[in-house]
Amino acid sequence: MKALGELLRSAHIPVASTQQSFIVTSLCTHSNACKEGSIFFGFRGQNSDGSLYAKEALQNGAILAIIDEEASVEDHQFIIRVKNPHQTFALMNAAFHDNPQAELKLIAVSGTDGKSSTADFLHQLLSFEGIPAGLFSTTSIDDGAGKIPSPYRISTPEADILYAFLDRCRANRMEYVIIEATSHALSEEYSRLYGLTFEIGIITTLSGDHIEFHGSREAYLEAKLSLLGMIRPRGHFITSVENRELERCLTRLDSSIHAHILGLDHPYTIQTCDLHSVRGTFEGRPFTVHLGLEVFATNTLLALLASSVITAKNPVELLPHLSNVRPLKGRMQAVPNDKGVLVFIDYAHTIGAYEHLFAFIKQVRGTSRVITVMGAAGGRDKKKRSVLGGIASKESDILILTEEDPVFEELSAINGMIRNGIASKSCRVLEIDDRKEAIGEAIRLAQAGDIVLLLGKGHEQSIQRRNLTIPWDEEQAVLEVIR
Incomplete structure (x- = not known):
């Protein structure tokens, strides 16, 4: 806990004499987490505006709400407007934890x-x-x-x-x-x-x-x-x-x-x-x-x-x-199996990562077939999707398009953009919406000595489908379908 005056001074906010002795118990960014003695920070994001919950935070016990100076919220004696609430939040958290x-x-x-x-x-x-x-x-x-x-x-x-x-x-x-x-x-x-x-x-x-x-x-x-x-x-x-x-x-x-x-x-x-x-x-x-x-x-x-x-x-x-030095989970992570298939899990999801990965695969693949399972995250840079598809298709014999984190985008639209970049006529392209089923098909199609690349999820422990967070473990999914 910290005195309100101390925290306000740490963020270069003028302190009224009546504010000196208030005790701050927590710094919150969610109004429903506020309690007696909290300071609420209302951040404006790409899809939401936390300042709209300032009064709710005060009703829940917050002693102060800090919002953007341009927020469209009625003024209130316990609401402070600042140029950048995120910077104020950082400075106050440093002081709250004794730097x-x-x-x-x-x-x-x-x-x-x-x-x-x-x-x-x-x-x-x-x-x-x-x-x-x-x-x-x-x-x-x-x-x-x-x-x-x-x-x-x-x-x-x-x-x-x-x-x-x-x-x-x-x-x-x-x-x-x-x-x-x-x-x-x-x-x-x-x-x-x-x-x-x-x-x-x-x-x-x-x-x-x-x-x-x-x-x-x-x-x-x-x-x-x-x-x-x-x-x-x-x-x-x-x-x-x-x-x-x-x-x-x-x-x-x-x-x-x-x-x-x-x-x-x-x-x-x-x-x-x-x-x-x-x-x-x-x-x-x-x-x-x-x-x-x-x-x-x-x-x-x-x-x-x-x-x-x-x-x-x-x-x-x-x-x-x-x-x-040992590799990280989900970074060109090999999954041992009895089928003789070289299965690798990698977090690659940027153009640079794809370029490095597939240049490497071209160098080491020899006569092995390459089967790639990939997708693209919803709500992210759409222009890169066709580029990723083009890079992957050049070194893949089979390309299976599936979900990564579609969130609120239609998966068919995401995969359509990836397809737009595929120029290789020798690459067979499949679309399987469910990621586990896509991995299963990749393993089923693979023969001993083939390389299977599972890209985009890496270490991540969930898949985002609209408002749903689906628990996920890429390695476990491979082990379950390869049995």
Whole structure:
């Protein structure tokens, strides 16, 4: 609990003398979660307006409601209007939890693809070195009590969840905390990371994604690049020559920040790769990673550079650790079976991820047939759907279109857009609405030695169909249909 005056001052809001002694018990974004002593924040989203519930929150016991200055709500003595409620929410949550970020060294991992993998690989490398580090990523969280699958569908949570997590990291004596930073979280609209300063900022690759939210590729890139302004003076920025926006990143950096560029400052090569491992050299020294995609090797090397900064060791000294790095659930995850079929689950859902994946498949497939199960999320960037279909069809003998997260879109419309990009006449295309049935058909059609790719869901634990959240486990679905 905190005094209202203290929280208002933390967000640079003038404090009336009558507000000084009120005690705040919680910070809420849902009116039905408000109780006596709560502060309610009414966020305006793409499909809803939380400010409309401000008076309901007050009736439920909230002592204050904070809403957007342009919200169409009648004024009230206990309603405060601010320019950006998300930023106010972040600042107040920091103060409510006694500023745990001030006692932790934060690392942000961003980019279009490879964020979760790079964050997890860094977490593993630091554990090998005995350095206590927390992790908050799409796939996993670790507040010092042990790594568990993330219970959240969003990669970077709202500030109430994030600061409660940082508070636990502090209590569990973590020294570093690795945070996956999405474009939504970095955007001014959501500002989930507002007010944080990072010791190290990592950007994997930059292309384009979430255009439906940002409005344009340029706005998306600006959100991502805003991370560079959140790195502390004399901090560290890590990226690779594969980052298409490398020059733009470097021009945005404060002159005091140390840049580490994989492939430029630290030369590396990829020599051989197969479905289960990649071998190459780093600064002339050989390395092996037991991961099934070339891009994963790049991600481990980015993590290696970050661990080198943290440990103050030459990265070559840490190179032997790479052979012990383990893959993430849902990231080119092999599913063993008695049928002799090579089944892989992967979260690929962006153009960049498809390009990397299918370039790799072309390189390693040999004479094997490729059967791909894919879809596209409803309400997301529609322009990429045909591109994904085109990329997948070029290297797939059979392409099965199914649900990913259709939400409120008609699945037939989503699949129709994917079909529009399919130019390969040799690729057989099927549509099976139910994802488990689609996986079952892929397994039924597969012969020993064939490659089956299940794309789009990865680690996710649910499928969104309109207002329904359907429990889902891709690996379990495979095991059930392959028996």
